[in-house]
Amino acid sequence: MRGATAMIVAAGVVALGLVPVLAPPFYANLLIPFFGYAIALLGFNLLFGYTGLLSFGHAMFLGLGAYGAAVMAGENGIKSFEVVLLGVALAGALVALPIGLLCVRFIGIFFGMLTLAFGMLTHAILFKFYHLTGGDSGMRVPRMNILGLEFQAYNKIELLAGPFYYYCLGLLVLCGLVMWRIVHSPFGLHLRALSNNAQKAEYLGVRVYQFRLAAFVISAIYGAIGGAILGFRIGLADPEIVHWTHSGHLVFMTVLGGFSSFLGPIAGALALTLLQDQLQSITPYWRFILGAVLAAVVIFLPRGLAGIAGTGAALAKRRAAA
Amino acid sequence: MSLIANLLLGGIFHAAVLFLVAAGLQLVFGVQKIVNLACGSFYALGAYFGITLVTLAMNFGLPAWLLLPILLVAGVLMAAVGPPIERLLRTVYDRDESFQLLLTFALVLMFQDVLRLVWGANPQSLNNVHLVYGKLTWGDLSVPVYNLLVIAAAGATAFFISLFLRRTNYGRLLRATAENRAMAEALGVNVRSVYAVVFTLGTMLGTVGGALVVPTSAASLDMAIEFVIEAFAVVVIGGLGSMPGALVGALLVGLIRAASLVVYPEFEILAIYVIVIAVLLFRPSGLLGKAAT
Numbered sequence: 061m062r063g064a065t066a067m068i069v070a071a072g073v074v075a076l077g078l079v080p081v082l083a084p085p086f087y088a089n090l091l092i093p094f095f096g097y098a099i100a101l102l103g104f105n106l107l108f109g110y111t112g113l114l115s116f117g118h119a120m121f122l123g124l125g126a127y128g129a130a131v132m133a134g135e136n137g138i139k140s141f142e143v144v145l146l147g148v149a150l151a152g153a154l155v156a157l158p159i160g161l162l163c164v165r166f167i168g169i170f171f172g173m174l175t176l177a178f179g180m181l182t183h184a185i186l187f188k189f190y191h192l193t194g195g196d197s198g199m200r201v202p203r204m205n206i207l208g209l210e211f212q213a214y215n216k217i218e219l220l221a222g223p224f225y226y227y228c229l230g231l232l233v234l235c236g237l238v239m240w241r242i243v244h245s246p247f248g249l250h251l252r253a254l255s256n257n258a259q260k261a262e263y264l265g266v267r268v269y270q271f272r273l274a275a276f277v278i279s280a281i282y283g284a285i286g287g288a289i290l291g292f293r294i295g296l297a298d299p300e301i302v303h304w305t306h307s308g309h310l311v312f313m314t315v316l317g318g319f320s321s322f323l324g325p326i327a328g329a330l331a332l333t334l335l336q337d338q339l340q341s342i343t344p345y346w347r348f349i350l351g352a353v354l355a356a357v358v359i360f361l362p363r364g365l366a367g368i369a370g371t372g373a374a375l376a377k378r379r380a381a382a
Numbered sequence: 383m384s385l386i387a388n389l390l391l392g393g394i395f396h397a398a399v400l401f402l403v404a405a406g407l408q409l410v411f412g413v414q415k416i417v418n419l420a421c422g423s424f425y426a427l428g429a430y431f432g433i434t435l436v437t438l439a440m441n442f443g444l445p446a447w448l449l450l451p452i453l454l455v456a457g458v459l460m461a462a463v464g465p466p467i468e469r470l471l472r473t474v475y476d477r478d479e480s481f482q483l484l485l486t487f488a489l490v491l492m493f494q495d496v497l498r499l500v501w502g503a504n505p506q507s508l509n510n511v512h513l514v515y516g517k518l519t520w521g522d523l524s525v526p527v528y529n530l531l532v533i534a535a536a537g538a539t540a541f542f543i544s545l546f547l548r549r550t551n552y553g554r555l556l557r558a559t560a561e562n563r564a565m566a567e568a569l570g571v572n573v574r575s576v577y578a579v580v581f582t583l584g585t586m587l588g589t590v591g592g593a594l595v596v597p598t599s600a601a602s603l604d605m606a607i608e609f610v611i612e613a614f615a616v617v618v619i620g621g622l623g624s625m626p627g628a629l630v631g632a633l634l635v636g637l638i639r640a641a642s643l644v645v646y647p648e649f650e651i652l653a654i655y656v657i658v659i660a661v662l663l664f665r666p667s668g669l670l671g672k673a674a675t
Binding site for chain 2: 170174303344358
C-alpha cells in the first residue's frame with residue numbers, strides 16, 4: 061500500500077508540475093487555491109478522518125492565516141512569505157490551544173456546534189470591528205517575496221502561475237510528508253484508536269483529551285498555512301473566508317475525496333476546485349449542482365473518490381489472483 | 383421609556399419568529415436526532431412564497447386584511463417540500479451524524495439556487511402592507527398591530543404544540559419515538575410515518591415563520607444561511623430537543639439582540655455567540671435540556 065501511495069504521489073506531483081508548462085497560466089492560477097485547500101485539509105482530516113471530530117468552524121483557521129498575512133505583511137511590512145507562514149502557523153497554534161481546550165471536551169454533534177459557534181464568533185468580530193479589520197471590505201494582503209526573491213520582472217499573474225505555483229507545490233509535498241509521518245507515528249495510531257473506541261483506548265493508557273487537543277492544534281496550524289496561501293493569491297482577507305458555509309465547503313471537499321484515506325481530501329480539493337470552475341463557466345446555478353453532487357456522494361459514495369479507487373484496486377487484485 | 387418599550391416589542395417580535403423556526407429544528411432533532419441546517423432555507427422559502435402569494439392575492443383584489451391568513455396558507459403550502467426531503471434523508475438515518483449534517487448542508491446549497499432561480503437575486507419585500515391592521519399608539523409608543531398578531535400566533539403555536547405533544551395520542555407516540563426509537567418500533571409504532579410527519583411539521587414551522595416575517599422585512603438569499611445560525615443559537619441556549627427550551631432561547635436571543643442595539647451595536651451578534659459558547663461549555667445540555675451524551 062505504501063508503494064502504491066508513493067507512486068500515486070509521484071505521478072501526481074509530476075502531473076501538477078507540468079501544468080504551468082503545458083497549460084495556459086489560467087489553470088496554474090486556478091490551482092493555487094487548490095494548494096491552499098489541500099494543505100488545510102491535510103490538517104482537517106487529521107481531526108475528522110483520523111480522530112473522528114467533525115469541526116464545522118474550521119474555516120476560522122484559514123481566516124487566521126489570511127488575516128495574519130494581511131497584518132504581518134500589510135501593516136507591519138514583513139515581506140518574506142516564509143516568515144509570514146511561520147508567524148501564522150504559530151498564531152494558529154496559539155489560538156487553537158484555548159479554543160481546543162474548550163472544544164475537545166465534547167465529541168459528535170456538540171463538538172461540531174461548538175466549533176461552529178467559535179467560527180461564527182470570529183466572523184462577527186471580523187465583520188463588526190471595522191476599524192481593526194476593515195469590516196466587510198476586509199484587509200489587503202500585499203505581494204510578498206518567496207525564498208527571499210522578489211521576482212520584480214513578473215506581474216502578479218506571472219508570479220502566481222510560475223514561481224509561486226511551484227512554491228505551493230513544494231509546500232504541499234512538504235506538509236504532506238510531515239502529515240504522513242504524523243499519522244503513521246505512534247501518535248497517529250493513538251488517534252485512530254481513540255476514534256474507534258475512546259473508552260477502550262483510555263483503558264489502554266491513551267490520554268484521550270490530550271491527544272484530541274494535539275490533533276486540533278496541528279489541524280489549526282495546517283489551516284492557517286493554507287489560509288495564508290489563499291490570502292496571497294486573492295490579495296485580500298475578507299470575513300467570508302471564516303463564514304460557516306466555507307467551513308462546510310472544507311467538509312464537502314474532504315467527504316468528496318474520502319476522509320478514510322490519506323490522499324482522499326487532496327483529491328477532493330482538486331476535484332471540487334476544477335468542478336466549481338467548470339460549473340461556474342457553464343451556469344450561474346452551480347451551487348445547486350454542487351449541492352446535488354454532495355448529496356449523491358453522501359448517499360451513494362460515503363467513502364468518496366478514494367472509495368471508488370480503493371474498490372477498483374481491490375477488484376483488479378481479485379481479478380489478478382483468479 | 384418608550385424607546386425601551388419599542389425595543390422590547392421589537393425583540394419579542396423577533397423572538398416569536400425565531401421560536402417558530404427553532405421549534406421546527408427542535409422537533410426534528412428531538413425525534414429524528416438530525417440537526418437540520420436547511421431549516422433556514424425553509425424559512426427563506428416561506429418568506430419568498432409569502433410575498434408571491436400575497437402579491438397574487440392583492441392582484442385578484444382580495445381585501446388587504448386577509449394578509450395574515452394568506453401568509454399562513456403560504457407557509458403551510460410550502461411545507462409540501464418536507465416529505466420529499468424526508469425521503470432523501472431516510473437514506474442516512476442509520477449513518478454517522480456527520481453524514482446527516484452534510485446532507486442537510488447539501489440541501490442548503492441547492493435551496494440557495496432554487497430560490498435564486500425562481501425569485502431572482504435581488505431582495506424582495508412587501509411595501510408596508512402590514513400596516514393594514516393599523517398601529518397601536520400608547521403615548522409616544524407605537525407598534526403595528528401586525529407585529530402583535532404574529533407574537534400572539536407564535537404564542538398560540540407554542541401552546542398547541544405542547545398540548546399536542548402532551549395530551550394527544552399521536553403526541554405520545556412522537557415522544558415515545560424520541561425517547562427510544564427501537565423500543566417504540568418494537569411496540570408497533572410506525573416509525574417511518576412518524577418521521578415523515580415530524581419532518582413535515584418541522585418544515586411547516588420554518589416556512590410559516592418565514593412567511594410571517596416577510597411583511598416587516600425583505601426576503602433575501604442570505605436570510606437562509608444567516609437565520610439558521612440564529613435558530614441554532616436558540617436551540618443550543620434552550621437545550622437541544624426541548625420545546626420549552628426553544629421558547630426561552632428565542633426570547634433570550636431576541637431580547638439580547640434588541641438590547642445590544644442600544645447599548646453597543648457592535649456587540650449585537652457577538653453577544654449571542656458568546657452566550658452560545660458559554661452555555662455549551664457550562665451547561666452543554668442547554669438551559670432546559672436533558673443531560674447531554
